[in-house]
Amino acid sequence: MRSPATGGGAPSRTGLPAVPRSAVVMGVGGWLPPDVVTNDDLAARLDTSDAWIRTRTGIARRHVAGRGTAVSDLAVEAGRRALASAGGPAVDAVVLATMTPDHPVPATAPVVAARLGLDGVPAFDLAATCAGFVYGLASAAGLIAASVAERVLVIGAEVLTGIVDPRDRSLAVLFADGAGAVVLRAGHDEPGALGPVVLGSDGARDDLLYIPGGGSRARAGGLPAGTGGEFLRMRGREIFRNAVERMAESSRRALEAAGWKTGDVDRLVAHQANARILAALGDELEIPADRRPSTIEHTGNTASASIPLLLAETVADGRLRPGHRVLITAFGGGLAWGATTLVWPELPAGH
Numbered sequence: 001m002r003s004p005a006t007g008g009g010a011p012s013r014t015g016l017p018a019v020p021r022s023a024v025v026m027g028v029g030g031w032l033p034p035d036v037v038t039n040d041d042l043a044a045r046l047d048t049s050d051a052w053i054r055t056r057t058g059i060a061r062r063h064v065a066g067r068g069t070a071v072s073d074l075a076v077e078a079g080r081r082a083l084a085s086a087g088g089p090a091v092d093a094v095v096l097a098t099m100t101p102d103h104p105v106p107a108t109a110p111v112v113a114a115r116l117g118l119d120g121v122p123a124f125d126l127a128a129t130c131a132g133f134v135y136g137l138a139s140a141a142g143l144i145a146a147s148v149a150e151r152v153l154v155i156g157a158e159v160l161t162g163i164v165d166p167r168d169r170s171l172a173v174l175f176a177d178g179a180g181a182v183v184l185r186a187g188h189d190e191p192g193a194l195g196p197v198v199l200g201s202d203g204a205r206d207d208l209l210y211i212p213g214g215g216s217r218a219r220a221g222g223l224p225a226g227t228g229g230e231f232l233r234m235r236g237r238e239i240f241r242n243a244v245e246r247m248a249e250s251s252r253r254a255l256e257a258a259g260w261k262t263g264d265v266d267r268l269v270a271h272q273a274n275a276r277i278l279a280a281l282g283d284e285l286e287i288p289a290d291r292r293p294s295t296i297e298h299t300g301n302t303a304s305a306s307i308p309l310l311l312a313e314t315v316a317d318g319r320l321r322p323g324h325r326v327l328i329t330a331f332g333g334g335l336a337w338g339a340t341t342l343v344w345p346e347l348p349a350g351h
């Protein structure tokens with residue numbers, strides 16, 4: 001159950017304390033903006049239909065941030081709920097996974113920390129697309145293992161509707177807005193402790209999901225303004241295949257490192273990209289449908305927010321309970337992916 005980064009226990013050769021510290025989940029919260037867009041709403045302005053969207057993606061509706069709402073607004077709401085669920089502890093670091101920051105510069109995490117009353121704590125953004133939350137867990141575990149922090153707030157938050165061309169029917173039906181968060185504390189081998197975290201990337205396939213404009217590559221190449229370069233582009237079928245392969249492979253490695261078999265998994269908490277990807281992944285891992293909770297029908301794909309949103313919702317409605325053995329896995333553009341395990345703990349403030 002211990003992460004390689006936090007394991008150990010060998011006698012200190014330096015005189016410094018050699019204390020094995022796990023990162024232990026102690027709170028979870030999610031926030032969806034109130035405005036909802038149904039498939040019929042989209043079909044009223046795009047050449048698509050409720051039947052097509054449901055069949056190909058499993059999505060029926062999605063929440064969208066209204067005008068004037070930025071990603072920090074969603075992140076603060078989710079962060080507040082996670083901190084309350086953890087019993088309101090002092091947090092000494094904030095990691096914000098997002099691909100839709102408030103501004104290119106500066107990072108959004110310090111703004112979120114300040115608005116949560118956490119002025120002065122280290123706070124940084126993490127860019128790993130839809131795998132951002134799992135990368136965020138690994139970063140928090142590292143901060144705790146290195147004694148940079150005792151308690152870390154990890155938030156995944158996105159306003160993906162801002163980077164999707166509203167005229168692009170293939171992407172506008174998939175991506176949506178939301179935020180979720182967990183609080184992790186220093187601990188040992190106990191319920192809530194993250195197991196070994198497996199991460200990976202493949203930058204040779206960066207063309208499968210990307211935004212051409214807005215960065216130094218576009219400036220170097222002189223991408224003309226107004227050519228749609230500010231919007232997300234995706235090769236859907238290849239993303240689909242890679243998502244299933246990479247999540248299955250990293251899940252198997254995380255399970256093996258934890259000493260678990262797929263039959264031990266009570267809840268598969270996978271990035272909510274699309275219902276067909278989730279079904280293919282579950283079938284590939286032989287984890288039955290009743291152990292694969294999902295929010296995709298009412299959230300769409302919220303990238304780095306999807307896993308903490310799923311955790312928060314399933315804790316609240318009782319689908320995820322203390323003692324459940326949880327496998328977490330995610331995949332996104334980059335390409336980037338990851339997986340980890342934990343036994344779900346009792347939370348200080350319940351749900």
Ligand code: COA
Nearest residue numbers: 048049052056130169170173236237239240273274331332
């Ligand atoms: N409504 C109606 N038709 C649509 C449509 C929509 N919203 N979006 C695309 N189509 C059309 C296409 O234009 C294409 O038409 P054509 O055959 O005339 O060219 C047809 O549907 C089939 O498109 P295709 O892309 O081959 O469909 P698909 O079965 O692969 O499903 C996705 C498309 C996007 C749903 C699917 O590829 C997918 O889920 N990919 C993964 C996306 C994802 O999860 N990304 C994030 C990962 S983190």
